[in-house]
Structures are given as structure tokens and as C-alpha cells.
Amino acid sequence: MPEGDSIWRAASRLNEALAGKIINASDFRVPRFATLNLAGWTMTEVVPRGKHLLMRLAGPVDEEPGASRKPRALTIHSHLKMEGSWMIYPPGGRWTKPGHTARCVLRTDSADAVGFSLGILEVVPTAEEEKIVGHLGPDLLGPDWDEEEALRRLRAEPDVTVGFALLDQRKLAGIGNIYRCEACYLSGIHPALPVGEVPDLAKTINDAKRLLGENLGPGRRTTLGPRALRPGYWVYGRERQPCRRCGATVRRGLLAGPDGTEERDIYFCPRCQPAP
Numbered sequence: 001m002p003e004g005d006s007i008w009r010a011a012s013r014l015n016e017a018l019a020g021k022i023i024n025a026s027d028f029r030v031p032r033f034a035t036l037n038l039a040g041w042t043m044t045e046v047v048p049r050g051k052h053l054l055m056r057l058a059g060p061v062d063e064e065p066g067a068s069r070k071p072r073a074l075t076i077h078s079h080l081k082m083e084g085s086w087m088i089y090p091p092g093g094r095w096t097k098p099g100h101t102a103r104c105v106l107r108t109d110s111a112d113a114v115g116f117s118l119g120i121l122e123v124v125p126t127a128e129e130e131k132i133v134g135h136l137g138p139d140l141l142g143p144d145w146d147e148e149e150a151l152r153r154l155r156a157e158p159d160v161t162v163g164f165a166l167l168d169q170r171k172l173a174g175i176g177n178i179y180r181c182e183a184c185y186l187s188g189i190h191p192a193l194p195v196g197e198v199p200d201l202a203k204t205i206n207d208a209k210r211l212l213g214e215n216l217g218p219g220r221r222t223t224l225g226p227r228a229l230r231p232g233y234w235v236y237g238r239e240r241q242p243c244r245r246c247g248a249t250v251r252r253g254l255l256a257g258p259d260g261t262e263e264r265d266i267y268f269c270p271r272c273q274p275a276p
């Protein structure tokens, strides 16, 4: 799953390329929306919500006498899941990914946006966006970030491991595997520790929030400031390498969800993050 900062960057690029632009042609290559034509619609904005991308469009004003002059509003909702991406090309420009993986093509006078291998692609009335993303917890990168609400949702299930809870987008939105491993390390807690036993849960989620916020530019790193030249992580992907703080060997393990499923890799320092 992508991290929230990836979605934030994708939304930012798409918004820059498409906001205010009129769609000249659209092509939805999924059965449910194969006949949908958004030509004439205007992209108003592209916003991230957790790991979801919302492209908001305003419909052409209906000139029929007596018709409502209020523009209709639609949202293209997509989720990148494991393999997905949105690419931006000059109009008619050559694609850099295989054409058969394209799921959505939006053409404007100044750019073509193509969504490849999208995990979710659907079009809904903007008024119904909440049905799609309303279940999400507070967004770590959102303008409406609510720390108290995130803590409340996390603490509501105190027996769940903190490593699993941080990935649960219903509790708080935006953390993927990299930042959950790094945030646990920075808090000195093992990912298998139950949420209810984390000494300072607010610090843990604020560490994750800070790391996400520091990585909204190109490249990603957690150990050094955003302007540093040498990128790296504290523990993520560093199996068998020495801990940057204590020198102990970083380990990789698996952490299961509460029902024993959805095992994901965890990376941790056995000395800085003692097993519960």
C-alpha cells in the first residue's frame, strides 16, 4: 500500500496540471463506467484523503430553458493500492506504461492524465463522497487533522497491536508500512505492543505525522532532515544491518492482525524496541 505522502504528492501534481481545465475527452476503461463521457466538464480540484484520490469535476451548465443552472458535480475516486499510478503527459504524448494497464484517460488542452493499474476507479456524485471516505479516521496530512479523535479511535481497541492499529485507516489515515515501522522505532516501542500499553501514543502518531510531512517533496527519508543529502530509514528495509542508535542488529518479522490474518513485515531494533 502506498504511504499517505505518495498520495499527497500525486494529488498535488494532478491538481497543478488539471485544476481549472476543461476535459476534452475522457476514457474509462472499466466496464461500469465504459460509456461515461466527461467531455465538457471542468476539473475543479484534486485532493487526497488518506490513501484515496478525489478528482472533483463541475458539469457544463445546462442551457435548456427552465433547466437548473446549478452545475452538477462529480468525483472521480481512485485508489492506487499496490501497483497503481497517475501519470501526466503532454497532450498526445507517449505513455511510459503499458497501454493495456490504463484504466482512465483524461485529456485537456495542456495535459493528458492517465491512471494505470488503479486498485479502485469509480465516479460518484461529489455530494456522496462521504460514503467512500467517511469511514476514514483523521487524515494525518489533511487540513482537518484531529489528534484527539485519532487517539480516541486508537484507544477504543486497546488490545490491538500498535503496529496493526497504525495501519488501520479507520483509526487514522495516511500511514503505510514504512512510517508505522519508523514511528514505532522513534517511540522505542515494539510493533507487537498492545495499543493500551504504549507509553506515549500521542508522540508515536505525531512522529508519523512529522515524517509524512517532511516527505512531501521528491524522495523519501526519515533519518535526516528533508534537505539532507544522504537518504535513509531508521529500521525499515534494514534487516541485518546495525541500528543507527545502538548498533544492535535490526530484525525483520511478521505482525498479524487481530484475527491472525493480514500479516505484514515489521522491522525493529531488538534493543531499542524490546519485545512485549
Ligand SMILES: [Zn+2]
Residues within 6 Å of the ligand: 243, 244, 245, 246, 247, 248, 269, 270, 271, 272, 273
Ligand atoms: Zn537500537
